[in-house]
Amino acid sequence: MTDIGFTSQGIAPRRTDTRSVAAKARLKARYRSNTRFRWYGISALAIASAFLVILITDIFTKGMPAFWQHSIVADVAVTEDIVDPDGKRDPSAILGADYMALARTALAAAVPGIEGRTQKKQLNDLLSSGAADELRTEVAAHPEMIGKTVKANFLLSDTADLYLKGDGTPIINSAPSLGTATPSATAGEITVLTTDTDFAAALVEVKKDIQSKAAALSAEADRLQRLNSGTTADRIAELRKDAKSLEARLSNPNSEEVLDGKIASHLVEINGGLVKVTKLASSVVTGDVLIPLKSTEAAAPGQWQLITYATPETDRSISDRGVAFLEHLRSNGHVEKQFNWRFFTAGDSREAELAGVRGAIVGSLLTLFVTMIICLPIGVLAAIYLEQFAPKNRLTDLIDININNLAAVPSIVFGLLGLAVFLNFFGLPRSAPLVGGLVLALLVLPTIIITSRAALRAVPPSVQEAALGIGASKQQAIFHHVLPLAMPGIMTGTIIGMAHALGETAPLLMIGMVAFIVDVPKGFTESATVLPVQIYLWSDLPEPAFQSKTAAAIIVLLTVLFVMNGAAIWLRKKFERRW
Amino acid sequence: MPALYLAATVLLVMAGFFVSRGRAIAVGGAKLSQLHSLPVYHGLYTAALVLVPMLLVYAIGTPVVGWLAEHNALSNFPSESITDPLARSTLLREITNLIAGVTSGESSEATRSAAVSFTETHVLGQRVILATGIVVGFAAGFWGTNKVALRFRARDRFEYIVQVLLFLCAAIAVLTTFGILFSVAGESYRFFFDPAIIGRPGVFDFLFGTEWNPQAAMRADQGEIATAYGFIPLLAGTLLITVIAILVAGPLGLLSAIYLAEFASPKVRAIFKPVLEILAGIPTVVLGFFAALTVAPLLRGAGETIGLDIASESALAAGLVMGMMIIPFISSLSDDVINAVPQAMRDGAYALGATQAETIRQVVLPAALPGIVAAFMLAISRAIGETMIVVMAAGLAANLTLNPLHAVTTITVQIKTILVGDQEFDSAKTLAAFALGLVLFFITLFLNYIALRIVRKYQEQYD
DSSP: OHHHHHHHTTOOOOOOOOSSHHHHHHHHHHHHHHHHHHHHHHHHHHHHHHHHHHHHHHHHHHHGGGGEEEEEEEEEEOOHHHHOTTOSOOHHHHHTSOHHHHHHHHHHHHSTTOOSHHHHHHHHTTBOTTTTHHHHHHHHHOGGGTTSEEEEEEEBOHHHHHHHTTOSOOEEEOSOOOSOEEESOSSSEEEEEESSOTTHHHHHHHHHHHHHHHHHHHHHHHHHHHHOOSTTHHHHHHHHHHHHHHHHHTSSTTSOEEOOTTSOEEEEEETTEEEEEEEEOSSEEEEEEEEOOSOOOOBOTTSSEEEEEOSOGGGSSSOHHHHHHHHHHHHTTOEEEEEOTHHHHOOOOSSGGGOOSHHHHHHHHHHHHHHHHHHHHHHHHHHHIIIIIOOSSHHHHHHHHHHHHHTTSOHHHHHHHIIIIIIIISOOOTTOHHHHHHHHHHHHHHHHHHHHHHHHHHSOHHHHHHHHHTTOOHHHHIIIIIHHHHHHHHHHHHHHHHHHHHHOOHHHHHTTTTSOOOSOOOSTTSOOOOHHHHHHHHHTOOOHHHHHHHHHHHHHHHHHHHHHHHHHHHHHHHHOOOO | OHHHHHHHHHHHHHHHHHHHHHHHHHHHTTOGGGSSSOHHHHHHHHHHHHHHHHHHHHHHHHHHHHHHHHHHHHTTSOHHHHHSHHHHHHHHHHHHHHHHTOOOSOOOHHHHHHHHHHHHHHHHHHHHHHHHHHHHHHHHHHHHHHHOOTTOOHHHHHHHHHHHHHHHHHHHHHHHHHHHHHHHHHHHHHHHHOTTSTTOOOHHHHHHOSOEEOOOOOSGGGOOOOOEEOOHHHHHHHHHHHHHHHHHHHHHHHHHHHIIIIIOOHHHHHHHHHHHHHHHHSOHHHHHHHIIIIIHHHHHHHHHHTTOOOOTTBHHHHHHHHHHHHHHHHHHHHHHHHHHSOHHHHHHHHHTTOOHHHHIIIIIHHHHHHHHHHHHHHHHHHHHHOOHHHHHHSOSSOOOOOOTTSBOOOHHHHHHHHHSSOOOTTSHHHHHHHHHHHHHHHHHHHHHHHHHHHHHHHHHHHO
16 A cells, blocks of 8 residues: 555656666576576486496497307317227216317318417417317217217307407508519428519508607607606606617618517418518518418419508417418308307306306396395385384384485495394305395395385375275275285385395495306305306406406396386386376 | 204194184184184184294294204313314314215214214204194194184284284384494494404594505414504595595586476476486496496596596596486485475566576575485485495505595495405404494484485475
8 A cells, every 4th residue: 555655656666677778688698597507407417318328338339249259160070089988988988088189180170281389389279278068068968979070169269259359450451462472481480582572562661650659659758757756767768768779770761670569460471371571671571481381382463462460469469370370260261150158058267258147147036036035025014014003103213214224324334234144143154145135135125115115105095994994904904905006116116126136236245245156056055146246256357358248247237127127117107006 | 854844834824724714614603794803814813823933933942952962062072172262163163064974084083972962962952843843833723723712803813913023024124223233333343442353453543544554464473564544545535536426416416307307398307317217227336347447448548648647546437437326316316306396486486587597596496405405415425335336446555645536445445355355353454344334334324314304304394
């Protein structure tokens, strides 16, 4: 009322300025700020999603190759004097025979002409130490194979496998040769003379390479000098000296170059053999024969060529000779790529190519079984008590707060509890799925209680009241009517809790589930490991092949988790009722 | 033997159930409605009466028999070898090995006779347990069956038993907390005050020491090994990584929550909510692998190109990935509290002409602030207690530094490092892990408790 009085007395009403240029600019700025704020939100979501995408892509690109494996297919003579020298066809004697010898013989037949201990060893190193396992089981199952020549698969070692998966070196074939080349011998250290300057281009490349190496060394020396941390003075001097010596080699552009493992490897392919170049000049090379030549005849232009393995030998895990052997085997059709079933059927191993996740998966299943058996009934019953029966007093309040707190206690603390109580006090066995399951049950119990309570609360009270109204006791009303209606929600919560338990690692490390266990566990009290712990153990190993295995195990774990969470969502969607 | 006992229990329980139920049906006769309780409740009541004492007999009997068997077995040896706990456990192991048939070399006469008396006592004890169980079960079943009558309130009795069971289940959660407290606190007490532990620090040295260098003296004759149990470098490392994680996850999580709660259409929500849930469901060992093998080398490489020396186990890599881990945590909790702000408050702001962003910043966020603070506290507690990411991506050396490019170690990493592998339960080194666990438990308990209090208070405010 008073306002009207004021205006009637002629005082101008306070009006908001909305039309002036300044006001319009202000409004625009406010709208802009609104849009900006919106975009902050969008970018935050985008970053989080991008992280997820990068993470999953990274894991998949690292892990997918591990699902395939290369092996050598070769004819092998299953000779009686090796497999069954007694001729009694005793199964245990057949199983105990030295099948690796057969594998080596077959491999030597596939790469002929290899002489000398070291060369032979390098060839045999391509095979996995379990290469002959497949043949062994096959022969043991079919003793009639003895004495025959059969086609067999021999698993390659992890380095050879990695090379064939492309983790080796790009191979560059040089331009067609122009001159006629003459090798001096078929094996050992030989020279190859050509009538043209076929090697001049390669020589230039090598010199360039050396130059950039020298520059890199100087740059590193400069960087260390700038950092100037005192202790590096020797290192700087050393770097400078190396750079100087490299530069000295460049002074004469036509001088011959000695090739070492630090620059790209050059090889001459001639007369069916392969020569690794050690000394390179524009029309003559000196080198070691990797694969023996068929003859010392002169090769016409275009009939021989220079090959480059672009990655220097010291920068890869496989030697030039290994590459040469594998390329030879590959071009002759001896290499085969197969799905790596062993990954799912084998236990852990020290050899990357033999290691599998079967033991870990079985361990995880046993552990989760114990967890489920313990925490589902206890969790649901506790939830029913707290939601329906508990009197509102201090004690229930304490239990309530306590459960919420327990849900946020770090998982490693549960591991300490398991170590002190289950292992030390009750004397249960270390590394056993039983103890792991108990610890995980305590860990996920709060989650299950909380979600079960929410599911019970979501059932409208009218359901219970109707049951009570026709004379049911409270327990009858709950167990016959409320609980079945809450079951989908409880199952969803349980599955999510189990998924959580499946991915948990830290508490299981505490109770000793980190041992190296080859055998697949058969019982709840045997030593076992679980999938996440297996991932942790493999990630710690230095071999690059295990990195890929780790990522593959992660893919398995993520797939299982994805299926579990998908099932939870499906359950929720299918049985969800809006009241 | 356990299988036999189990079979006997199952048989008696089932017998009790069916006999009582049958009897109730007979008593009820043609008019079953005259019974106070349904026949099935009479059956269940008797079954419970049989089951509970039989389980009790087994649960009490087994340890007693075990103790008696040990006692009898050890009475074959001179008393001085029994009082020494170490010799005692060695003897017991020899005996059990002998019984299991895994013996190395010739066993002594005393051991053999001990094994014999052990087995004898054990077998006898098991038989006594079984007999007692069956007698008790029969008695209880007989008693229960005799109780069946028209007016007998079997349902009330049975429901009382069920209610006790429900309470016991709820109490297990409390027992877990006590279990944690007593086990961890007990070992921590030994760490600080047990005079038999060599190299134990004082409480003050532990809490405020700036050097961490646990070494276990393997044998007494190794003499003094310089050890230091200063907690500060671990705390600093933990906090450094936590701060980095919160710097990453705080803005990202909060902004995501605001966008999802206030701006996003239901369609966008339906896409991005699951994305965040998937992120939340990724096991930390996977994130650790990613941090150690992808993020850390990437950071190191990036550092080299711009002339920075980044350790390959830098706090930055672990912190970044841990931040990613707690984004969904912050965002889902903040989402909840933002949604709980009454719509009327937003409507009021819009009516005054505020833009959406202004409404959020000046009305919604202040109203939701306590809940958001609680979300951050829970996230911090999660980050402090996280183990696998730091185990795989952070270092082991306890450097006291605030430089995120250097390697630091954390409380959880040290616990894991100390306790994985063989442990001697009487060394200060092993017990130190429990002291660290105790500190970790209390830090996180404190943060959780405060956060939950805030959330509760806040819920009451708007309900």
